[in-house]
Amino acid sequence: MSALRRLLLVLLALALAGCTGLPRAELGSTTLRDTSEKATGSLDSLVWDLPSGEPTTLDYQQAGDVSPYLLVSNLCDSLLRLNPDFSTSPALARSWDRPDPRTLVLHLRDDVRFWDGSALTSADVVYSLKRQLDPNAIAGSFFVNVKSIEANGAHTVTVRFTRPDELFLKELATTAGTVVQARYARQAGKKFGTAAGGVMCSGPFELAQWKSGASIELKANSQYWDARYRAHARKVTLLFVTDTTALTQGLASGAIDGAFDVPNAALATLKGSVAGQLHFGPSLKSVQVAPLQDKGIAAEPDIRRALSLAIDRRELADTVFRGAATPSTTVLPTTGWDPETRDVYRKAAVALPLVHASPTAADLRQARALVAKHPGLRSGTLAIGAGNQDQVNTAAVIQQAARSIGIKLTIRQLPALQFSSMFYDPSYRRGLDFVLAETFLDIPDPLDWIPNLVLPDAMFNWAGFNDPAVTAALTKAQQTSDPHERAVLITGAQRSWEARTLAVPLLSPSEVTYMNKRITGATTSFARIFSPSLALIGSR
Numbered sequence: 001m002s003a004l005r006r007l008l009l010v011l012l013a014l015a016l017a018g019c020t021g022l023p024r025a026e027l028g029s030t031t032l033r034d035t036s037e038k039a040t041g042s043l044d045s046l047v048w049d050l051p052s053g054e055p056t057t058l059d060y061q062q063a064g065d066v067s068p069y070l071l072v073s074n075l076c077d078s079l080l081r082l083n084p085d086f087s088t089s090p091a092l093a094r095s096w097d098r099p100d101p102r103t104l105v106l107h108l109r110d111d112v113r114f115w116d117g118s119a120l121t122s123a124d125v126v127y128s129l130k131r132q133l134d135p136n137a138i139a140g141s142f143f144v145n146v147k148s149i150e151a152n153g154a155h156t157v158t159v160r161f162t163r164p165d166e167l168f169l170k171e172l173a174t175t176a177g178t179v180v181q182a183r184y185a186r187q188a189g190k191k192f193g194t195a196a197g198g199v200m201c202s203g204p205f206e207l208a209q210w211k212s213g214a215s216i217e218l219k220a221n222s223q224y225w226d227a228r229y230r231a232h233a234r235k236v237t238l239l240f241v242t243d244t245t246a247l248t249q250g251l252a253s254g255a256i257d258g259a260f261d262v263p264n265a266a267l268a269t270l271k272g273s274v275a276g277q278l279h280f281g282p283s284l285k286s287v288q289v290a291p292l293q294d295k296g297i298a299a300e301p302d303i304r305r306a307l308s309l310a311i312d313r314r315e316l317a318d319t320v321f322r323g324a325a326t327p328s329t330t331v332l333p334t335t336g337w338d339p340e341t342r343d344v345y346r347k348a349a350v351a352l353p354l355v356h357a358s359p360t361a362a363d364l365r366q367a368r369a370l371v372a373k374h375p376g377l378r379s380g381t382l383a384i385g386a387g388n389q390d391q392v393n394t395a396a397v398i399q400q401a402a403r404s405i406g407i408k409l410t411i412r413q414l415p416a417l418q419f420s421s422m423f424y425d426p427s428y429r430r431g432l433d434f435v436l437a438e439t440f441l442d443i444p445d446p447l448d449w450i451p452n453l454v455l456p457d458a459m460f461n462w463a464g465f466n467d468p469a470v471t472a473a474l475t476k477a478q479q480t481s482d483p484h485e486r487a488v489l490i491t492g493a494q495r496s497w498e499a500r501t502l503a504v505p506l507l508s509p510s511e512v513t514y515m516n517k518r519i520t521g522a523t524t525s526f527a528r529i530f531s532p533s534l535a536l537i538g539s540r
Contacts (some may be wrong), residue, residue, distance in 0.1 A: 039521030039538030053416025059193025232538025281524035
């Protein structure tokens with residue numbers, strides 16, 4: 001019996017002891033759906049959990065993780081709507097046109113009101129979009145080509161660009177296109193988006209109360225302008241249960257009505273629950289081991305390549321993720337390919353350096369040879385989220401693979417708030433080498449994610465990658481409207497960053513949602529993160 005299989009048996013025993021179970025590939029044939037059965041009735045209250053923990057902020061400009069994205073998207077409206085199938089449609093912007101390749105004119109609805117009853121105007125849109133020009137804005141990279149943003153009357157906004165930009169309009173369906181009331185945000189100042197300052201938006205829910213460390217309460221906005229997304233639940237209580245065992249017990253007992261991002265370690269127990277039902281949907285996520293430093297063990301491409309060769313992705317997908325994931329061997333996951341040009345990406349992937357889903361004997365020999373070239377780089381630290389059994393189990397497999405090629409990895413569990421902050425605040429990355437990250441694209445366009453990883457000084461380019469040819473290709477791709485030409489540029493650049501193993505790709509997981517049997521309606525694709533998905537949940 002291999003060391004990996006012995007480790008997985010130990011994990012199985014531990015998971016069973018925690019009432020979570022660890023069956024092999026139990027969900028491999030499950031059909032992925034982007035929506036659940038439509039709700040037909042209202043709810044007095046809904047208790048929903050945020051497995052990623054308490055949001056760091058409700059300020060759309062600083063929202064950069066699953067919890068704040070979900071909350072902002074249910075409180076505030078964006079200019080475009082991200083639909084369950086990842087297409088986009090009008091929202092606050094009822095229509096738009098492009099007089100020329102460097103100009104975008106947004107025509108706003110004239111019937112939208114903020115929670116306080118005041119009308120939403122072009123001044124609020126201009127203010128909200130201009131805040132994204134701040135160098136510290138999380139979505140700032142999507143505004144890199146913006147030259148000016150101006151109001152032309154009460155319900156028209158014109159955005160001008162320094163050069164054509166194929167990505168910008170799509171991103172307006174995410175928090176990059178969120179609109180808040182300018183007057184309220186200015187008055188709140190630094191308190192905007194905090195528990196003390198709150199927000200003022202036009203979405204289907206209002207922020208009723210935020211008890212730091214405990215819960216957030218939303219109340220339905222009965223005057224919401226979009227009847228399709230008018231809230232079914234009069235009140236929503238959002239909990240911050242991040243511990244897998246506690247969440248599993250809460251869902252199975254009915255104390256918690258539902259959750260997105262249900263840990264895979266909970267699947268066996270919840271699949272057999274009489275209280276509710278699991279739903280699986282398409283995702284834009286990717287599980288990766290990412291380097292956090294530009295010096296030391298994490299910064300060395302040979303070490304990253306060695307780890308990539310040694311990890312058994314097939315076992316991770318089948319056993320740790322219960323079949324609710326597929327092996328991923330490239331930094332750009334297949335879920336991130338542009339739907340219009342998948343064939344171009346598929347052909348390009350074949351030509352990339354080969355990484356097997358399960359390592360061969362030759363892979364392990366090559367991995368050990370790569371490690372042997374760097375005798376001073378034999379130990380490091382891997383950060384994971386505390387209490388998340390999926391991360392604990394995955395990290396243990398990674399640790400075992402590293403040990404098998406001569407690397408000692410120490411696993412450090414970080415509390416939810418610290419783990420989330422680490423991605424945006426370098427002070428939280430001190431003393432850490434790698435992070436087990438669940439990265440994601442906001443929309444199915446490679447330019448949504450890859451530039452943030454590979455461009456010089458990009459937000460997530462912690463290892464210091466810099467290739468002028470890659471920068472030039474991606475810059476040109478973002479100016480290119482033809483999907484085929486754009487895909488050729490991106491895949492040409494891909495050969496360079498994949499050769500350097502910028503991160504160690506592991507899996508492309510599915511979305512996992514659980515709902516009590518009394519409720520239905522949730523969006524079950526990853527699009528729920530940037531849409532008012534909680535508003536759709538109601539009674540059967």
